[in-house]
Structure formats: C-alpha cells, structure tokens
Amino acid sequence: MKKRPWKSSLTAIMLGALIVQGGTAVWAADSDPAPVAAPTVNYGLTSDIRAAVKSAAVTPTASGSQLSVTVRLYNGGVTQNRVPEHELRVQTSSGVSYTLKPSGTNKESLQPKEISELVYMTSVDTKEIGTIDQLSFVNVDVYSYPKLETTLLAMPTKSVWYGGTGxxxxxxxxxxxxxxxxxxxxxxxxxxxxxxxxxxxxxxxxxxxxxxxxxxxxxxxxxxxxxxxxxxxxxxxxxxxxxxxxxxxxxxxxxxxxxxxxxxxxxxxxxxxxxxxxxxxxxxxxxxxxxxxxxxxxxxxWPKDQGTSVAVPYTIGQPIAFDALTKVVDKSTEVSLMELHLHENPGEGYKTAVAKFKLTNTSTTPTATPAFLSELVNGQGVTYQGSRQANVTAMLNPGLSYVVSYSYIVPQSEESTNFSLKLLDSAAAAPFTTTIAALQTDLQQESDSSISLYPFDLKIKDVAVNTQTTAQLMYTYKVRLDLEIKQQENVVVDNNFSKLRFEIVDSEGRVLGAKDATFTGANKLITGVQMIDATNITTDQYNYPFTVNVYETIETANGTAKRLLKVIK
CATH class of the missing domain: 2.60.40.1240 (Immunoglobulin-like)
Structure with a gap:
C-alpha cells in the first residue's frame, strides 16, 4: 500500500506567519504563552509545530566544506505531535541544493509545549559552496513513481556563519x-x-x-x-x-x-x-x-590590555575589597595587607619582596583559612609570582587574626617603588587562575629606629659578637642582643610564623656563622638582653671587623625566602 504524500497546502499557509512582541519573535502556535521566548523568527511546520533556525554554518575542512544546521521545534498543541518525515536541504543563491544528514539523537515526536532541537550535517568535497539563502523541510514519497517530493516548509537563512580565519x-x-x-x-x-x-x-x-x-x-x-x-x-x-x-x-x-x-x-x-x-x-x-x-x-x-582587572589605590592596613562572587574568601573573613617590602639579598643575586596579610575571622564560628595566590606586577606589566608560606593554620578561630606571608623573587634591576598586587583564585578555573582583587600600592620604607614584622615591632638597641674556641678547634660565635619587642593584640603567632636569622660576616664577605631565632616557643626572642649561639665552624681564617646581617626568613613551597632587615656593623 502506498503512503499518502503530505498535503501541499503547507498547513494553511501559516508557515510564513510571524508573531513579534516587543521586537522579539515568540512561539505562537496557540494563545497560551510560550514556555521560553525565542529570539529568532519562527515558521509553521504543521498546524501545531513551529520551527526556527538556531544556527547554520559552512566551515572549511581539509578536503572541502562541512555544512551544518540546527533547527528548533516547538509543539504548541495539547497532544503529542509527530515530526513529519522529511529531508533537510539547504539551497544556495545559485540554485544548488545539498541534503544534510540528521543526527541519530533527533526526536521523532514532541510532547505538548515541548521544545527540541534537530541537528543536521553533511560534508562535501568542494570549497565552492557559495551563499546559503534558504533551507527547507522536504517530504519524499519513495513509494510513488516517479518519487513525489513535497516542500513542507521553506525558511530563509539570513544568519549563516562562514567559518575560516581572520x-x-x-x-x-x-x-x-x-x-x-x-x-x-x-x-x-x-x-x-x-x-x-x-x-x-x-x-x-x-x-x-x-x-x-x-x-x-x-x-x-x-x-x-x-x-x-x-x-x-x-x-x-x-x-x-x-x-x-x-x-x-x-x-x-x-x-x-x-x-x-x-x-x-x-x-x-x-x-x-x-x-x-x-x-x-x-x-x-x-x-x-x-x-x-x-x-x-x-x-x-582581543583586549589590548588583556582585559585584566584594574588595580585600585590601596592603603596598607585597610580591609581588601574582593570580587563579590569569589568563593575563595568567606564573607566573614576580613583580609588586610599589613606589609609590603622589597630588599636586597647580599650574595644571592636577586631581591626579595615580602607581603604579609592579616586574616581576621569576624564571625562567631571557626572558618577555613582562604587559600588565594598572589602576583606582584610593576608599572611595565612585569609579573612576579608569589610563593605562599609553607605551613598555614587550616582554620581561623572567631575574634582572632592570623598572619600569612608571601615572598616574591625579583631581579636586581627592579627599581620600582609602586606595584600592583593581584590576589588570585586557583580553584574556579583550575589549573588556571582568575583575579579576585587587584591593589595598587607603594612599597613600605623601613624605619631607622625600628623594624616591622607584623604583628611585631622590633627595635635592636645593641648587638655584639664574641668568639669562643673549643678544645677541638671549633669556633663558636655568640651574638649578644639587646631588643625591644612589641606585639599587636589578638593576632595569633604560632610555629608557622617567620623567623629571624642572624648571619655573621667578616670583612671579606664570608659568612662565618648563622643562627635562626623564633618569636614562639621556649627560647623565643624577648625584650631585653639575650645571647644567641651561632653555628660552629672549623677555621680561624677570618678578618675583623664582623658584620651582622639580620634577615627575616619564611619557609615556602619553593624553599626558604629571605628578607634583609638590617645590616649591623
């Protein structure tokens, strides 16, 4: 029995009808509002099903061209409707027609008020496709002789993308x-x-x-x-x-x-x-x-400045305004930059910058310590990656502040005094980073009278070096310190905090001994006079006078970072 061909009435010639409200085309198969507005012109495929072109493209391939079309269908009826059997064809302005293959996932019927997308594609061995100006749904009755073709719907395609480069x-x-x-x-x-x-x-x-x-x-x-x-x-x-x-x-x-x-x-x-x-x-x-x-x-x-976040002027010690959508910093955690210094490192061949952030939990319950990354950017756009201190407390207790340090290795030629400090999220687009805050600020200058190691203010009143020789001809250097130390309240300092390193250097620049001192524990630095034993060495080949280099040291994932604080002669 032969199948009856689709009627050629094109469903009461509704196929070309448009309903536009407020400049936006909407689905209009019946008087009910559509579930989703569609920003494209739509046409009647049947009395209930309307069609719109979502996308059409001609893209070059190694041997020719690929033609692809996606059509959106909407069933505006009150019952399930079958999509008419059809071929999808595209026609060029010169009259050439190409038949596209349907995707195996294309639906054959639509539930009431359902929207579905039908995908079609074909590849041809020619690059001379020309301009596509129309696509059509064509029913082909293969049971009649000669075969009978009926155009169910023809739609103009004004927005065809022709792929390529440039x-x-x-x-x-x-x-x-x-x-x-x-x-x-x-x-x-x-x-x-x-x-x-x-x-x-x-x-x-x-x-x-x-x-x-x-x-x-x-x-x-x-x-x-x-x-x-x-x-x-x-x-x-x-x-x-x-x-x-x-x-x-x-x-x-x-x-x-x-x-x-x-x-x-x-x-x-x-x-x-x-x-x-x-x-x-x-x-x-x-x-x-x-x-x-x-x-x-x-x-x-593509933005000439790469679309980077604009660094806002920032005053040291003020709370940092983070991107409102960031998930890195909890809303109850207040973050402030407390220090930003850049110093020489004698004998190392580079300078070290150190930034210290105060993290304060303003809530009534413990919160996780934010794990942001940071970069230091000079006025010419040269970027130096920060290295976070290796050990950081996992949780912040309410009402208390904690200190997290970052170090940056920069070349000896760096002379900038004003930098942008970018704070980065490494989780949202892992393994890449995105900016959550950008600050523009000046480097801090050291005071001659005191040294700032937030939350400590350190004043070195006097330093003296004495040498002792053991029976085994080991030479021990004792550093006599007279210090004054003041600490900010409600700022937690644990064994993760940075240390002071005292290096004893002779007149030839040789390091004769070194000793680290901490701000925590049984032998912590205190206000007053104290003795520090430097490392033993086995040579007496040194020249007076001695110089003491005082460093702040921070353990990072990339090793020990040193910041020169003071040279005492």
Missing amino acids: SAATQNLDNLAWGQSFSIPGVNSGLTYSAVEASMQNTAAGRVAVVTVLASNPGGGRETVPAFRLDAQSETKSYEGKRSEAEPVTLEAGEKKYIHFAIPVENGVTLTNLLVLSTDTFVPKGGGQAETLATGKLAMA
Missing part, C-alpha cells in the same frame, strides 16, 4: 566591545554574558589564553548555561577554546556566576579576536563518533 570568520557577525553585555543569537536562553578578564598563562603543556565571562540570569526562573564556547583568532589562525567547568552551570533567578574558557595558543602569537560560538552535537545514525558542530555568533576584539 576577517573571513567575523564576516556577518556582530562585533562587541570588550565588557559589553550580550546574549547569544538564536540560542534558546534568557541569560546574558559579559567578558570581564583575559590573561595569557603558561602551563607545562604550553601557553593558554584564559577568558573569564560573567553569566547573569535576569529572568524569573532557573536556567542552565547553554552549550557554547570561546575561540581565539590571530590574523592567520584560529584556536579552539574549551569551557573549564566540567559540570553544568545553573543560575537561579537574579543570580550571577563566572564561567571560564581556556584557549591553547602558540608561543609568541598575537591574538586579534574572540569568537562566541554556539555548539551542538551530531551523532551519526547507526553508531559512530559524535562530532561537535560550532557556529560563530558574535565577535569581540
């Missing part, structure tokens, strides 16, 4: 300014986005452009961030990006969240553009490898 990829795309808010054309979502930070970061696998995008839900219900990605482009090449968040990102009404994209690039490349691409999955019927189809939607210029 300016070719951005043709027909709207261009955004950096930071400009946008929604993704054709994508069934009310979420809006804005690019807020871009940085070039180095990994063991190579160089990566990391872009942070702020997603906002201005609607009244929960929404999940749809599938899309960011690619980067140079003048001659495209670089594919990947979202760092493996799990779906869901936003409640009025909520904002960051999403992150990592784009591997080549060393030395100069990026020109970022592309926003919607993505769909094509699964071959009968099995085979699923393929991601990407369609360019928007373009934005």
Whole structure:
C-alpha cells in the first residue's frame, strides 16, 4: 500500500506567519504563552509545530566544506505531535541544493509545549559552496513513481556563519566591545554574558589564553548555561577554546556566576579576536563518533590590555575589597595587607619582596583559612609570582587574626617603588587562575629606629659578637642582643610564623656563622638582653671587623625566602 504524500497546502499557509512582541519573535502556535521566548523568527511546520533556525554554518575542512544546521521545534498543541518525515536541504543563491544528514539523537515526536532541537550535517568535497539563502523541510514519497517530493516548509537563512580565519570568520557577525553585555543569537536562553578578564598563562603543556565571562540570569526562573564556547583568532589562525567547568552551570533567578574558557595558543602569537560560538552535537545514525558542530555568533576584539582587572589605590592596613562572587574568601573573613617590602639579598643575586596579610575571622564560628595566590606586577606589566608560606593554620578561630606571608623573587634591576598586587583564585578555573582583587600600592620604607614584622615591632638597641674556641678547634660565635619587642593584640603567632636569622660576616664577605631565632616557643626572642649561639665552624681564617646581617626568613613551597632587615656593623 502506498503512503499518502503530505498535503501541499503547507498547513494553511501559516508557515510564513510571524508573531513579534516587543521586537522579539515568540512561539505562537496557540494563545497560551510560550514556555521560553525565542529570539529568532519562527515558521509553521504543521498546524501545531513551529520551527526556527538556531544556527547554520559552512566551515572549511581539509578536503572541502562541512555544512551544518540546527533547527528548533516547538509543539504548541495539547497532544503529542509527530515530526513529519522529511529531508533537510539547504539551497544556495545559485540554485544548488545539498541534503544534510540528521543526527541519530533527533526526536521523532514532541510532547505538548515541548521544545527540541534537530541537528543536521553533511560534508562535501568542494570549497565552492557559495551563499546559503534558504533551507527547507522536504517530504519524499519513495513509494510513488516517479518519487513525489513535497516542500513542507521553506525558511530563509539570513544568519549563516562562514567559518575560516581572520576577517573571513567575523564576516556577518556582530562585533562587541570588550565588557559589553550580550546574549547569544538564536540560542534558546534568557541569560546574558559579559567578558570581564583575559590573561595569557603558561602551563607545562604550553601557553593558554584564559577568558573569564560573567553569566547573569535576569529572568524569573532557573536556567542552565547553554552549550557554547570561546575561540581565539590571530590574523592567520584560529584556536579552539574549551569551557573549564566540567559540570553544568545553573543560575537561579537574579543570580550571577563566572564561567571560564581556556584557549591553547602558540608561543609568541598575537591574538586579534574572540569568537562566541554556539555548539551542538551530531551523532551519526547507526553508531559512530559524535562530532561537535560550532557556529560563530558574535565577535569581540582581543583586549589590548588583556582585559585584566584594574588595580585600585590601596592603603596598607585597610580591609581588601574582593570580587563579590569569589568563593575563595568567606564573607566573614576580613583580609588586610599589613606589609609590603622589597630588599636586597647580599650574595644571592636577586631581591626579595615580602607581603604579609592579616586574616581576621569576624564571625562567631571557626572558618577555613582562604587559600588565594598572589602576583606582584610593576608599572611595565612585569609579573612576579608569589610563593605562599609553607605551613598555614587550616582554620581561623572567631575574634582572632592570623598572619600569612608571601615572598616574591625579583631581579636586581627592579627599581620600582609602586606595584600592583593581584590576589588570585586557583580553584574556579583550575589549573588556571582568575583575579579576585587587584591593589595598587607603594612599597613600605623601613624605619631607622625600628623594624616591622607584623604583628611585631622590633627595635635592636645593641648587638655584639664574641668568639669562643673549643678544645677541638671549633669556633663558636655568640651574638649578644639587646631588643625591644612589641606585639599587636589578638593576632595569633604560632610555629608557622617567620623567623629571624642572624648571619655573621667578616670583612671579606664570608659568612662565618648563622643562627635562626623564633618569636614562639621556649627560647623565643624577648625584650631585653639575650645571647644567641651561632653555628660552629672549623677555621680561624677570618678578618675583623664582623658584620651582622639580620634577615627575616619564611619557609615556602619553593624553599626558604629571605628578607634583609638590617645590616649591623
């Protein structure tokens, strides 16, 4: 028995009808409001099912071209409706027609009020596709002779993306300014986005452009961030990006969240553009490898300053204003920069900067110690990575402050006195980092009368070095100290706190002995006169007079960091 062909009435010629409210096209199969507004023109496929083009793309391949189309269907009826049997074809302005293959996951029927997306793709061995100006649903009755073809719906396709590199990829795309808010054309979502930070970061696998995008839900219900990605482009090449968040990102009404994209690039490349691409999955019927189809939607210029967070002027000791969306620092934890010093390191060949942060728990219960990273940036944009002290208390007790130190190794040629201090989150876009605060501040200058090692103020009143020789010809140096030490209240100092190192150096610059002293424990430094025994050595080849170099030492994951505090002659 022959199948009856689909009626050619094109469902009462409703297929071309548009219903537009407030400048936005909406689904309009009946008088009920649509579950989700669609920002695209839609057409009647049947009396109940309406169709809209989500995306259409022609992208070059090694041997030709790939044509892909995604169509969104909406069943506005009150019962389940079957999608008519059809082929999806695209027509060029020169009259050439291409038939696309359907994805194996395309639905054959829709429940009432259901929205579904149908994905189609084909590859052809030619690069001369031309301009696509129409796509159509065509029913083919293979049981009639000659076979009977009926066009169920023809839709113009004005927003076709023609992939490529450089300016070719951005043709027909709207261009955004950096930071400009946008929604993704054709994508069934009310979420809006804005690019807020871009940085070039180095990994063991190579160089990566990391872009942070702020997603906002201005609607009244929960929404999940749809599938899309960011690619980067140079003048001659495209670089594919990947979202760092493996799990779906869901936003409640009025909520904002960051999403992150990592784009591997080549060393030395100069990026020109970022592309926003919607993505769909094509699964071959009968099995085979699923393929991601990407369609360019928007373009934005790669920021000249890499879109980095602007460092705000900061006064030492004031609470730091963190990004409101950060999860690194608990809302009840107050963080303040208490010290920032840069010092020479005699004999080391480099300078050391040290930053000390006070972490205060303002709540009534213990909170976890925030584990942020930090970078020091000079006025020319040269960045020095910070090394956090190795041992840090895991929890902060209420009403108390704790001190965490970071050290930075910088070259001897560094002469800057004003720096940007960036605090970073290493978890949100792991293994990459994002900025949660950026401070602009001057280095502190040491006082001649006292030394600041927050929460201690140290005044060295007198230092003397005595030498003793044992029967085994071992030479011991005793340092006699007269100190005055003051400590801030309610600041916890434990065995993780930095130490003082006293190095005894002769007139030839040789280190004859050294001794570390602590601010905690049974033999801690105190106000008054005390003796410190330096390390034994087995030579008497030294020259007077002696000099004592006083260092602050901090144990970090990269070893011991030293900050020269004072040279006493």
